[in-house]
Amino acid sequence: MKTIELKMPQLGESVTEGVLTSWLVKAGDEIAQYDPVAEVENDKVVTEIPASEGGTVKELLVQENETVPVDAPIMTLTVAGEATEAAAKPAPQAPEKVTEETPATVTQSNEPEKPKPEPAAGQPRFSPAVLSLAQAHDIDLNHLTGTGKHQRITRKDVQRAIEQKAAAPTTEASKPAPTKPAKPAAPKPAAKSADDSQAVPASNIRKTIARNMLQSVHEIPxxxxxxxxxxxxxxxxxxxxxxxxxxxxxxxxxxxxxxxxxxxxxxxxxxxxxxxxxxxxxxxxxxxxxxxxxxxxxxxxxxxxxxxxxxxxxxxxxxxxxxxxxxxxxxxxxxxxxxxxxxxxxxxxxxxxxxxxxxxxxxxxxxxxxxxxxxxxxxxxxxxxxxxxxxxxxxxxxxxxxxxxxxxxxxxxxxxxxxxxxxxxxx
Amino acid sequence: MTEHTYLEALNLAMHEEFARDPGVVVFGEDVGGDKGGVFGATKGLAAAFGDQRVFNSPLGESGIAGLAIGLGLMGHHAIAEFQFADYILPAVNQIMSEAARMRYRTAGDWTAPIVFRTPYGGGVHGGFYHSQTTDKVFAGQPGLRIVTPSTVYDAKGLLKAAIRSEDPVLFYEHKRLYRSLKADIPDEDYVVPLDKAQVLQQGDDITVMAYGTMLQHALNAAKALQAEDISTEVVDLRTLYPLDQETILAAAKKTGKVLLISEDTKEASIINNVAAIIAEQALFDLDAPVQQLAGPLAPGMSYALEDEFLVSAEQVQAAMRELAQF
Missing domain, CATH: 3.30.559.10 (Chloramphenicol acetyltransferase-like domain)
Known part of the structure; x- marks a missing residue:
């Protein structure tokens, strides 16, 4: 017997996360391959996630209505077969650093460890400082030009953008909303306010519509x-x-x-x-x-x-x-x-x-x-x-x-x- | 203000403390008599304060440490000199098991008011046994404090504070700085806190933290890099254990780009501990991976390969430039 993880599947182009709306199985259930195990709502669609293999449900790793990024494990499953090394390790290990494997030659090891090169193309990677500053000040990183190595956006680049934003508050107000969807809040009962209006939390789908509409109007003349x-x-x-x-x-x-x-x-x-x-x-x-x-x-x-x-x-x-x-x-x-x-x-x-x-x-x-x-x-x-x-x-x-x-x-x-x-x- | 070398400042500190407190004594290999130590740190003390308070010990470091502990129990403030930081290893048991634990084991009834002075570091062609940095052996021992001055001002003030401490202080002196570092320092009595790192220079592009000769490299590089519009915050760690987390974190968060330098081998070093503090508590202010520039994974240091072993001024400058550009 071995334990495998079921992961949040990629449910569409540019989809990075989804809300697991309900579990269709519970720990201990026997399931067959392709049996639906959970329902996921995302970007306008409700989809069932099928089991990649048959076996016994070991553990559900996320709660209902939790937002789960693509590729994150959602449950573990005990299946027949030998426990392989790969199965025993839930996540692939990062490759060992070469510098530590190589017998130290004097000149080599005196070098500082180089900052990891940014990938030349594809998804940009942001430092924790850049991300947290951008979030705190509502800066859209897609609109910044990086001055760091390989055009990396540096903390100073974000700080400059914050200063510019402060200097020109009116133009900035019309900038697009952050493209990353806010995490959907857990559904709450409608709260009654003093003036008899009611705040009803918007559904995931409503929020997606809002986001898409905003993006279209903001970006397209x-x-x-x-x-x-x-x-x-x-x-x-x-x-x-x-x-x-x-x-x-x-x-x-x-x-x-x-x-x-x-x-x-x-x-x-x-x-x-x-x-x-x-x-x-x-x-x-x-x-x-x-x-x-x-x-x-x-x-x-x-x-x-x-x-x-x-x-x-x-x-x-x-x-x-x-x-x-x-x-x-x-x-x-x-x-x-x-x-x-x-x-x-x-x-x-x-x-x-x-x-x-x-x-x-x-x-x-x-x-x-x-x-x-x-x-x-x-x-x-x-x-x-x-x-x-x-x-x-x-x-x-x-x-x-x-x-x-x-x-x-x-x-x-x-x-x-x-x-x-x-x-x-x-x- | 009078100009003194780092070594003279240490000598001055002991003269002043000997005069202030008759309980202060110093001993070790060759520290007494006219010689006053192999580097001359205790020169003139025997003549001024007598052989009873300034004396030579046998070649046995365990005994030197043990005597210091006993003197402490008898009410003295002992300064025990280990001739080289490489020689301290036979005394590890006395220092860790006895001196560092004294206050804890006796529920505060007894203390070990000792300064273990010792010259460390390379750059003087001392070869193996006269060039190592052994501070990391003791880092992480509760009850023990490790400090090292990297300026002339601190050499005097920090040693005076260590002598007045009621608990054991491991006092590392960089032997390369003994005569190479000169500065004007106050003639009057002053002390430097034993638990504070110090920002020597303000900057907003990168933060460099170091001690000993590496700190001198960092200060020189920071000056040179101003021409390239790179502004460097330079921190003298000074207190190697326990580390001054407050100063370290503030300086790390200030620029988000941190370079730590040690002339010791990197593994399990003091700067590893600094990096861990930053990783745990400043993640969301970091704009680059914390960089550690240190000696190679090899015993330090061969007479012939000393220049290859030691992190050079050029390497420090290159690492600082690279981090600024990241």
Whole structure:
């Protein structure tokens, strides 16, 4: 028999920690490989953690509702097999320092131990002094330039930033909030204050939404534009297919898949919209993965339709239905939430006629599809007729997009939507 | 104020304390008569205060320490000189088991008011047996205090304070500093506290802590590095056991970048203990790993390899520059 540790898995890109919301096993339980052992909430998703091996639960190492960093041990498990040296040591030992192994030659050992070189690329490492000062004074280390070895941010660099902040308090107030999420406080009963208002602790998901929204608004210069599209034909096409689709698929065919399909098609022609701004580079995404906003009573989720450009209208309708159902049932997976390159928001579903979306960071733009309304209009042949119209509102990252590029994208989108015919194939 | 060498300051301290307190005696190998010790630290004392209070001992360090303990019990303040810090090892049992424990074992009824004086350190081509730093053998023995002066002012003031102490003090004198260090010091009576490190120079880029000749290297390097806009806080540890945590921590936190220097081998050294204090209590003020510059893991020190063994002024300066740039 040997004891192994189960660790907090990596639950998505850029995810560094999660809240273990509930244990599904207790010490002494016999479990099989892949049995779920705990539920973890993180970055909008609740996920079950499976056991990597079967065995007997030895010890639960974290409490429910505790925030656990990725790779931290959460429980120990007694499994069959010989205790290997590696299993006996819970953490890998740091390699012995070479200087202490080498027989001391006089000149070598007189050297002081060199400060460990900073990794040239990747995650910067901060000294305890730098981190604690930055936290105490709310300094975002991402915005500092290091003057130490290998551009390391030194304590003096932070002290300078603190002095500058003190000198210019107003500009600093608009700096982004720290990107690292605050540790979620344990849920507390709502506290009643003197003026009869109530303080309710925000949920983890609400805090994530708040953080993402802030980051988007603080970092992205957002511009806004709106066009009007005639969707009379689109409406006719949907009416044509509505009954048969419902009979076949078991759920209603809404307008939204038609818009999502058209957005995917237009994005295919305008890759600049399917990009993100990262460290002064424009990253073009080859895949067209469309996030769709799905709201619940207390939160907003943006699950992703992967490769939307490869799906038919009906295929998109099925995928939207699957994702929306998953949101409602709380079964969304990390995979469903990741990889989005552009977001489409169905604001029309609650009657909005114009709205300004906040870009789903770090994407380049977000499109709001507003309510379809009937209005009296001058038709193409200069007659007066009843047409069905919709407003499409686009919020764009003005760093990588100008009005012209956005305009071209919207014009193509308008063409595609207006060119739907009553006999357009939806499958 | 009169200019004196480090050695003269020690001699002066003993003259003044002999005159002040008739219970003070000094003895050891060659300390008496006209010779006054191999380095001349006790020169003139026998002539001034007589052979009863200033006398030679047999070549037996255990006996020297034991006699000092006995004299203490009889009400004297004994200064026991070990000719070299390398020779102190036969007396370890007397010092640790008897002198250091006296007050504790007798529940405070008896004390061991002794100064164990001894010259330590390299840099005088003394070879093995005349160059080692043995202070770390005694560090960590409750009841014992280890101090070392690294300035002329402290040589006088610290020795006078040690002689007046009612408990045993191991008094390390750096033999390289005996004649190389000169300074004006007050002619009047003064003492230096036995439990305080001292900030010799203020700075805000790096903090260097050392004692003995390494401290001189640090002071010289700090002066040279001013030209490179590197500002150094220099701390004379002075009290090697127990360490002055308050001063050490304040100086470490001030810059967050600490270099500790010892001419002894690094392992289990005094500066190891300093590093541990900083690690335990100043983590969140540290901006760089605590650096320790010390002698190599080899017996110190061969006559031929003395220059190779000893941490050099250049190494100290390079280590300070590197830490400032970190």
């Amino acid at each position: 957002q511009a806004w534009t709106m066009i009007e599209v005639d969707v009379t034909n689109l409406a006719a096409l949907r009416n044509q297919n509505k009954a048969a689709f419902k009979a076949d698929a078991g759920f209603s065919l809404s307008y939204f898949p038609f818009f999502v399909k058209a957005v995917a098609q237009s994005l295919k022609r305008h890759q600049r919209l399917n990009s993100s701004w990262q460290d002064n580079q424009i990253i073009h995404h080859d895949d067209i993965n469309l996030g769709i906003a799905v709201a619940t009573d207390d939160a907003l989720y943006v699950p992703v339709i992967k490769h939307a450009d490869r799906l038919s209208i009906a295929g998109i309708a099925h995928e939207i239905n699957r994702l929306a159902t998953s949101v409602r049932e709380g079964k969304l997976t990390a995979a469903d939430m990741s990889g989005g390159t552009f977001t489409v928001n169905n604001t029309g579903s609650f009657g909005s006629v114009a709205s300004m979306g906040i870009i789903n960071y770090p994407q380049a733009a977000i499109l709001q599809v507003e309510t379809i309304r009937r209005e009296v209009a001058v038709t193409k042949d200069n007659q007066i007729g009843i047409r069905q119209k919709v407003n499409l509102c686009l919020t764009l990252d003005h760093r990588l997009l100008d009005g012209l590029a956005a305009g071209h994208f919207l014009n193509d989108l308008k063409q595609i939507l207006e060119n739907y015919q009553v006999d357009t194939e939806i499958y």
